Amino acid sequence: MTLDADAERRALRTKLEKLELAISAVIDPIVWVDAQGRIEWFSAPFRRLVEKADTELLGAMLLTVLPLEERGQLLPEGAHPVLRALHGQPNAMGHYEFRRSDRTAILEILAARVQVSKQELSTVVAIRDVTERKQAEELVKRLAAAATLSAEAERRRAAELDKAYQELKETQAMLVQAEKMAAVGQLASGIAHEVKNPLGIILQGVSYLELEITPEQGKLHEVLQMMKEAVRRSDKIVRDLLNFSRQAPLVSKPEDMATVINDALNLVEKQLTLKDITVTRAYAPNLPAVLIDDNQMKQVLINIILNALHAMPNGGELTLRLFLKQLDQGQPGVGRRTSDVFKLGQTVLVCEIADTGTGIPEDVLGKVFDPFFTTKPAGEGTGLGLAITREIVERHRGRIEIASQKGRGTTLKITLPIYEAPA
Ligand SMILES: Nc1ncnc2c1ncn2[C@@H]1O[C@H](COP(=O)(O)OP(=O)(O)OP(=O)(O)O)[C@@H](O)[C@H]1O
Numbered sequence: 001m002t003l004d005a006d007a008e009r010r011a012l013r014t015k016l017e018k019l020e021l022a023i024s025a026v027i028d029p030i031v032w033v034d035a036q037g038r039i040e041w042f043s044a045p046f047r048r049l050v051e052k053a054d055t056e057l058l059g060a061m062l063l064t065v066l067p068l069e070e071r072g073q074l075l076p077e078g079a080h081p082v083l084r085a086l087h088g089q090p091n092a093m094g095h096y097e098f099r100r101s102d103r104t105a106i107l108e109i110l111a112a113r114v115q116v117s118k119q120e121l122s123t124v125v126a127i128r129d130v131t132e133r134k135q136a137e138e139l140v141k142r143l144a145a146a147a148t149l150s151a152e153a154e155r156r157r158a159a160e161l162d163k164a165y166q167e168l169k170e171t172q173a174m175l176v177q178a179e180k181m182a183a184v185g186q187l188a189s190g191i192a193h194e195v196k197n198p199l200g201i202i203l204q205g206v207s208y209l210e211l212e213i214t215p216e217q218g219k220l221h222e223v224l225q226m227m228k229e230a231v232r233r234s235d236k237i238v239r240d241l242l243n244f245s246r247q248a249p250l251v252s253k254p255e256d257m258a259t260v261i262n263d264a265l266n267l268v269e270k271q272l273t274l275k276d277i278t279v280t281r282a283y284a285p286n287l288p289a290v291l292i293d294d295n296q297m298k299q300v301l302i303n304i305i306l307n308a309l310h311a312m313p314n315g316g317e318l319t320l321r322l323f324l325k326q327l328d329q330g331q332p333g334v335g336r337r338t339s340d341v342f343k344l345g346q347t348v349l350v351c352e353i354a355d356t357g358t359g360i361p362e363d364v365l366g367k368v369f370d371p372f373f374t375t376k377p378a379g380e381g382t383g384l385g386l387a388i389t390r391e392i393v394e395r396h397r398g399r400i401e402i403a404s405q406k407g408r409g410t411t412l413k414i415t416l417p418i419y420e421a422p423a
């Protein structure tokens with residue numbers, strides 16, 4: 001009997017030892033504490049975690065053996081999961097820092113109350129070292145943030161590249177346009193010179209014949225008048241061509257733009273009233289002067305006004321506006337590039353000439369400044385008006401833009417730098 005009981009006890013002890021070994025081998029640190037928070041039992045991994053000898057642990061207060069921190073600050077006593085469990089919270093858990101001699105570990109702690117027997121209430125504390133997992137999470141978070149950052153930088157670089165490409169395209173288009181103008185100019189002046197003298201001879205001949213014919217030869221007189229008219233038209237074209245190619249030097253003075261516009265209007269006043277076109281002038285008061293060649297600027301205005309007139313065969317409204325504007329980004333030709341006509345923040349004078357005419361279809365709008373582009377029937381337009389206009393404006397260091405809506409009307413906008421008197 002005694003022998004059997006002894007054997008049984010030994011077998012039980014072996015079983016318990018095995019269980020303890022198993023718990024220590026495969027399970028995270030575990031501690032039992034009594035109702036006062038004193039350590040009753042612990043597994044080997046717990047001892048290794050807190051770096052203490054068995055004798056220092058058994059019966060010691062867990063709070064002292066396992067002081068916990070949160071973001072480097074010692075946890076207030078009441079917040080310790082063991083105390084919370086002892087005070088009645090069934091499952092107190094959380095993540096805390098624990099300072100070891102070699103490193104600060106991050107621990108996931110679960111303190112659970114266990115009713116051992118009717119009288120005995122004890123608390124089991126399961127601890128898991130999650131330092132590596134937390135560090136990995138932290139690393140993933142940082143990597144994700146870095147990835148977002150680099151994606152943002154990538155996007156910004158792409159946007160910059162896109163902008164540079166657009167600028168390059170604009171500059172190239174400008175160069176092509178300048179090339180085209182130069183080529184056309186050379187060709188035109190060559191032809192114009194050849195044609196100018198014969199035209200003069202024809203005109204002289206016609207004038208001579210006019211003197212020679214008798215009043216009875218009325219039919220002949222009519223033919224001669226037609227010839228004279230044709231020669232005059234040809235002569236005008238030749239002069240236009242020469243103007244366009246010769247680039248008469250600018251004779252610039254500070255001028256009041258409103259006066260220049262009014263002068264130009266006076267020259268075409270009769271045609272405007274004939275066509276039943278009302279003219280509205282909206283000039284801002286006290287405008288500063290602009291440095292311009294007033295004759296050439298008048299030619300610009302007349303070209304534009306005549307186009308407007310042709311676009312309103314049944315009458316309409318012609319509005320001339322003059323105002324100052326401070327340039328901001330996002331406007332074409334404004335910026336820091338050398339190809340930009342204007343600087344950011346520069347104050348300029350804007351002259352707008354708006355008609356309520358036929359308007360220009362979108363596919364045509366891009367061509368109207370091209371030399372010899374015209375939609376007018378042969379004999380009515382050479383297509384040089386706007387080409388010359390643009391040349392002149394650009395030589396004044398200005399800019400000309402056109403906006404149009406088919407059926408609604410067209411607005412030409414000339415932007416000029418204002419004159420600043422030398423200090
Ligand atoms: N205000 C306007 N409304 C409608 N179309 C216009 C206007 N201004 C210009 N255009 C269009 O642009 C074309 C080119 O104009 P541009 O002044 O260069 O030549 P043009 O008037 O045809 O001939 P010209 O050499 O006699 O001026 C015109 O033929 C017309 O189609």
Ligand SMILES: [Mg+2]
Binds near residue numbers: 307381
């Ligand atoms: Mg014209």
